[in-house]
Amino acid sequence: MKRTHELKARGIDKILILDRGNVELGVPTGWSVKPDPEGLLKLKDSTDSYLLEVSYLQLPPLLPSAPPLEERLRLVLNETPEAAGHSLIVVSERRGTRLAWAEYTYQCEDPDRGEQRQARGRWLLAANEIFQALLTYYYWADEADGAIAAWEKIVETLRLGTGIPLESPKDHWSLREEH
Secondary structure (H helix, E strand, O other): HHHHHHHHHOEEEEEEEEHHHHHEEEOOOEEEEEEOOOOEEEOOOOOOEEEEEEEEEEOOOOOOOOOOOHHHHHHHHHHHHHHHHOOEEEEEEEEEEEEEEEEEEEEEOEEEEEEEEEEEEEEEEEEEOOOEEEEEEEEEHHHHHHHHHHHHHEEEEEEEEOOOOOOOHOOOOOOOOOO
């Protein structure tokens, strides 16, 4: 329970567990989670200013000639017209999961204001030997401080499974006592 209290103190009040532990991430306080018919999950903050979409797939064994994670993300971004001017791709690794993400800016209609506003998108690919998750994140550029803080909380808690399903939610890492 110590871990659960630490997460709550950092503004995470729920842990999203996909497919019995294959993908896990923290959901900031006040955010909603809804499935989308396209097979992904949509997470929104309470003001509808930030939107995170999460999807994942189980990977077949990759051939040695398969492109590295950074290149896979670059290929996806280059297929998306609004992401054409994306930032440098940031690559890191933690707890056996490789992460690659990039950010881009685009113009978008704000239905609340009835005008065009500058928005930002971030795409993150996370992969281990078994699973790959895609996180796409959208927010208004003039709300970057809060949006980036929320993004960092979420990405910090992102974990990919080992292929061994959780017996029950009580087996989840956030509920285990750390010794």
